[in-house]
Amino acid sequence: MKITHKGDYALKAVLDMSVHYDEGLATIQEIAKRIDAPGKFLEQVLLELKKGGFIESRRGKIGGYQLSRPPQQITLGQVIRFVDGPLEPIACINEGYSDCGDLHQCAFRPIWRDVFQATSNIVDNITFADLAKKIEAASKVPTYSI
């Protein structure tokens, strides 16, 4: 798995909308400012997330974006896969892959599959509700560092 800037922005944007889930629509610029992303770049990312069914939008004045379903129904894995592609560390694990001559006897393949499984187990079992909850908890019990 490799997370690009685009993927990073996407995850942060979805988390931001999760934290502000009760507040309705937020504009691109609001989100961009809060997650510290280039506005025009975030536009494309949000448009993509919309096409993926994660968020919905409203045009015109008082327009903006919001989640299209509650944060507890969106996992990290869903967003990562959609934006940055499959979690596999190498292409040969995917169904239908046929570029390699000795697929069924490759010594590495089972290992890549293990890595893939371990990764999936983590990101598919964390929802944006979980993350939003952590953020709220952290903001209520601040830690003071010297």
Place this chain on the structure above:
Amino acid sequence: MKITHKGDYALKAVLDMSVHYDEGLATIQEIAKRIDAPGKFLEQVLLELKKGGFIESRRGKIGGYQLSRPPQQITLGQVIRFVDGPLEPIACINEGYSDCGDLHQCAFRPIWRDVFQATSNIVDNITFADLAKKIEAASKVPTYSI
């Protein structure tokens, strides 16, 4: 973690040299043919592996490459990290990273660390002796598929 062609060739080359560990030097072209890699490209990869201390070489006639230490002393993780870089799915986990404004309160960071740990646990606990052993076992007890 993302494994490139270069990394894939490197791993396959080290495994090949592990399987043939008792046979001494092998030329680039021999290895290239056995692992199905472009010869000139493999040259660079082997040179890099040599600089990493994984293999040693001999020039001139009857020259070639061989492992510089036994296969049980080389792990998958060592080779992957050396050739394809850190296992982290995103840069912000590395020591000394400072591009992100809210590093210590980022909700995603612990997750990326979990993914990194899970990946490390797998690839750092497999040696090329383990893999070579599997290959030998498979060649002795062939499975017949219909």
Place this chain on the structure above:
DNA sequence: ATATACTATATTAAATCAATAGAGATTATA
């Protein structure tokens, strides 16, 4: 009407990846 905000493509700059090319250095051996 008009300002605000999303929609959609096109373009660009940089980085990375994969591979090829070619000249040079070393060594066994005939």
Place this chain on the structure above:
DNA sequence: TATAATCTCTATTGATTTAATATAGTATAT
């Protein structure tokens, strides 16, 4: 000692991906 085989090293090229910017258009509240 000439030669062929082989590793060494650097440069170059083409393709792809990534990250970002630019620009023109569509929808909507006021």
